[in-house]
Amino acid sequence: MWTADEIARLCYEHYGSRLPKQGKPEPNREWTLLAAVVKIQPTADQACDRPDRPVQVTKEVVSMGTGTKCIGQSKMRKSGDILNDSHAEVIARRSFQRYLLHQLHLAATLKEESIFVPGTQRGLWKLRPDLLFVFFSSHTPCGDASIIPMLEFEDQPCCPVSRDWANNPSVEASGNLEAPEDKRKCEDSDSPVTKKMRLEPRTPDGMAHHQSFGNQESGPNSPDVSSSNLTAEELATVTGMAPGGAKVVDVYRTGAKCVPGEAGDSGKPGAAYHRVGLLRVKPGRGDRTCSMSCSDKLARWNVLGCQGALLMHFLEEPIYLSAVVIGKCPYSQEAMQRALIGRCQNVSALPEGFGVQEVKLQQSDLLFEQSRCAVEAKKAENQGRLVPCGAAIGWSAVPEQPLDVTANGFPQGTTKKGIGRLQASGM
Secondary structure, three states: OOOHHHHHHHHHHHHHHHOOOOOOOOOOOEEOOEEEEEEEEEOOOOOOOOOOOOOOEEEEEEEEEEOEEEOOHHHOOOOOOOOOEEEHHHHHHHHHHHHHHHHHHHHHHOOOOOOEEEOOOOOOEEEOOOOEEEEEEOOOOOOHHHOOEEEOOOOOOOOOOOHHHHHOOOOOOOOOOOOHHHOOOOOOOOOHHHHHOOOOOEOOOOOEOOOOOOOHHHOOOEOOOOOOOOOHHHHHHOOOEOOOOOEEEEEOEOOOEEOOOOOOOOOOOHHHOOOOOOOEEOOOOOOOOOOEOHHHHHHHHHHHOOOHHHHHOOEOOOOOOOEEEEOOOOOOHHHHHHHHOHHHOOOOOOOOOOOOOOOEEEEOOOOOOOOHHHHHHHOOOOOOOOEEOOEEEEEEOOOOOOEEEEEOOEEOOOOHHHHHHHHHOOO
């Protein structure tokens, strides 16, 4: 029906042709992340007399988002006129909800063909049974899915590891990477493991882009992992081995912080730094946020659906994603499985129609041209420091005002004072 590369290519082409220059990264100076929802639909001319024929489908991007930022707790507003979370995945899902609302309006008014059909209960609707939705992200979601092992021989993003490692990353730390008190700083540049395992793009001054800025790509940055099943003593004495006998010497670290008041990371150097399977909040610029990591949000959508509470009042069934495709980046199939599906298996007492979905997980081999890795590779030495783009773009397949460009949570071009003046004037 479709491949991961086809989904990625479609999203990249849509980004280049349908999204405006406004809100996109400044060339050679900024990078961003991309996420989208793609509708998969069988073509109308499917031959019924050829059951062995591969199903032909049409693929359409129905929502898209870019962004890397998340505001801190102190900047949240009771008036609700600011976007707290502008990571690409969240913007894409927000735009997808707008698309669903528009399609529901079409179904209710009988004006045009819609993705919804009447449900069995009067006044409720459900998705047409022949439609699927695929979620695409150019980078592994921040949080639990970004806790990925590094192998001793690698100087490229690591290959998938075994399910045993994903659930029990018992690894002996190799090299003096990060002490707990320095976890917001870059790793020790003199560490032999750091030199060998350098996977993060570096700035001209040699510093790594770290996650204290609330950047989405704060997922697989530098080592970040620990086991939720093993004690600190066990982690210190057992050496982790990947398939083929390669030693796991460290792990990528996520900038997402453990939820306050709950179990936390061990903070030990090397692969014992993180604990897996925990809920995390996104980091902010010196200010802790109240926004859950993208791994946690995707896991929630995989149980409760993507439609949200408002739409659910009019739907007979939740709207689930059939697949999640990740672009070329550090990636672990088992970490994704654990973060999005495995740690939700014990969720119970759900309303009828809700449940943990076995969403299909795939990775594309196509790199997003405005990802940090791609921009870093093209940037000349004298072009200054590379920074995440401050703007976020939301696009939805709706006829009126499909685009939404924001910066620091506000519509681009407005200020906090300007928003206040509009509210005071009653506009």
